[in-house]
Amino acid sequence: MTKHRFCMMFRDNIETQVQEMILSYISNPNSLILCVSPANSDLATSDALKLAREVDPDGRRTLLVVSKLDLMDAGTDALEVLLGRVIPVRLGIIGVVNRSQHDLNTQKSLDDSCKDEQVFLQRHYPSLASRCGSRYLARTLSRLLMHHIRDCLPELKTRVTVLTAQYQSRLNSYGQPVEDHSATLLQIVTKFATDYCNTIEGTARHIQTSELCGGARICYIFHETFGRTLQSIDPLGGLTELDVLTAIRNATGPRPALFVPEVSFELLVKKQIKRLEEPSLRCVELVHEELQRIIQHCSAYSTQELLRFPKLHDSIVEVVTSLLRKRLPITNEMVHNLVAIELAYINTKHPDFTDAAQVSASVNSERQRHSLCLSLQIQMGVVFVLSSLSQAEAGDGGKRWKNEKMPSEEKGPVPGFGSPNKAVNLLDTAVPVSRKLSTREQRDCEVIQRLIKCYFLIVRKSIQDSVPKTVMHFLVNFVKEHLQSELVGQLYKQRLLQELLIESQETAQQRTEVAQMLEALKKASNIISEIRETHLW
Structure with a gap:
């Protein structure tokens, strides 16, 4: 029952299968199409001509054979068709007379059949007899083919x-079956480490043109991304004049300061320097991400052998990723120390800081002169008041001062302090935000801001130079120098050789298919080489 059903399905689909098979041959532009159509049917509806026109609409490689000329209805002929006036084809139209069933039954020879065919053509198509017939068709086909x-x-x-070279290259990329596991593993690991380092140095064979990769991207991170980020940081960002004034006041204690205290400068400049730490650590993170991306770049473009051994590929990725992961906190700690070093000692004797210090000293000198003048004026005023009081006391015998009481001895509140039951809130020491700064306060703020900006620019320049060097030494160069030894130490183990060098099924299948295709191309090349051009004329 199952066999019968299969036969029925095959019989129902036979027309489609035959049509697809024919199209698979005649669609090749290098093929010649031999189109056979009986003369006793309508050529306009011929299936053979229909298929030929689909793949060869101009008829450049189509030869039409009109068969069964002897079976046409009485009073009709195929002269117009044979002359090419009905169906135009480039390679010609040839009419033939087929052998009948009677000829087959009587075992009529081919020579006799050809003679009878010529007799028929001479009688009905005398002008075309020399260009029709089975023998002429055979000669024409041979000539066309040659x-x-x-x-x-x-x-x-x-x-x-060209195809032979392409398939040979593909076969070479798949590699030969592994015989020496130790040598193969060591070769692949060494090649990967070399390609990884070359990608960083910019000497890799496969250089991308669509985006930056490897060492070029690291350079871009250092001098473009990290550099622009540091340059965009305002030295006085997040620091208002009232913040500066508050720091100055907190640094003077209970006594009003005659000079701008250095403690306030150090306090504020350290706060600004601390802002350089976050972009510095971000620079380390970006370089770490790029070193991670280089692994995939080498796997996809540089080391084709890794595609053969997926377990080895995964193991290499894991070892390199682990190495990068171990170096990341060490590099971050060193970058953190760079900022901590700048915070540990504010070098006001730095050569680039001399000008700002001189400006501050001149301002302080000016304030000192102003303070001395003010002090002299106060002293002279006190002397004048005391002398006046002495003269008044001598005139009235001191009775006025002896009879009068001090304000504290009188009943009632002391002037300026309010009632005894409602004291003034002495803890409210905040500087009013809307208050306008005095000339002295404005000058003090300007001095501190100028010193902060100058010293911040010095530190920023140092950080911008030292962070890339730190990243290169503790992360990039360390990985380059220890990558191969790390891979060999982790993977070159006898118990892992067989497991790591298991080839993927896809690669093995592709190698077999490519090898078969390469063998067929070699045979085709030999056949073409054996054809002598003298046989083609």
Whole structure:
């Protein structure tokens, strides 16, 4: 029952299968189409001509054979068709007379059949008899085939040569079956480490043109991304004049300061320097991400052998990722120490800081002179008041001062302090935000801001130079120098050799298919080489 059903399905689909099979041959532009159509049917509805026109609409490679000329209805002929006035084809139209069933039953020879065919053609188509018939068809097909081979042979030779080189290259990329596991593993690991380092140095064979990669991207991170970020940081960002004034006041204690205290400068400049730490650590993170991306770049473009051994590929990725992960906190700690070193000692004797210090000293000198003048004026005023009081006391015998009481001895509140039951809130020492700064306060703020900006620029320049050097030494160069030894130490173990060098099924199948195709191309090349051009004319 199952066999019968299969036969029925095959029989129902036979027309489609035959049509697809024919199209698979005649669609090839290097093929010649031999289109056979009976003369006793309508050629306009011929299935053979219909298929030929689909793949060869101009008829450049189609030869039409009109068969069964002897079976046409009485009073009709195929002269117009044979002359090419009905169906135009480039390779010609040839009419033939087929052998009948009676000829087959009586075992009529081919020579006798051809003679009878010629007799029929001379009688009904005398003008075309020499260009029709089975023998003429055989000679025409042989001639067309030879000329077609002669025309296509140079292109075929070139195509076979190119395909052979392509498939040979693909076969080489798949590699040969592994015989020495130790040597193969060591070779792959060494090649990967070399390609990884070359990608960083910019000497890799596969250089991308669509985006920056490897050492070029690291350079971009150092001098573009990190550099622009530091340059965009305002030395006085997040620091208002009231913040500066508050720091100055907190640094003077209970006594009003005659000079701008250095403690306030150090306090504020350290706060600004601390802002350089976050972009510095971000620079380390970006370089770490790029070193991680280089692993995939080498796997995809530089080391084709890794595609053969997926377990080895995963193990290499894991070892390199682990190495990068171990170096990341060490590098971060060193970058953190760079900022901590700048915070540990504010070097006001730095050569680039001399000008700002001189400005501050001049301002302080000016304030000192102003304070001395003010002090002299106060002293002179006190002397004048005391002398006046002495003269008044001498005049009235001191009775006025002896009879009067001090304000504290009188009843009632002391002037300026309010009632005894409602004291003033002495803890409210915040500086009003809307208050306008005095000339002295404005000058003090300007001095501190100028010193902060100058010293911040010095530190920023140092950080911008030292962070890339730190990242290169503790992360990039360390990985380059220890990558191969780390891979060999982690993977070059006898118990892992067999497991790591298990080839993927896809690669093995592709190698087999490519090898078979390469063998077929070599045979085709040998056949083409054996064809002598003298046989084609």
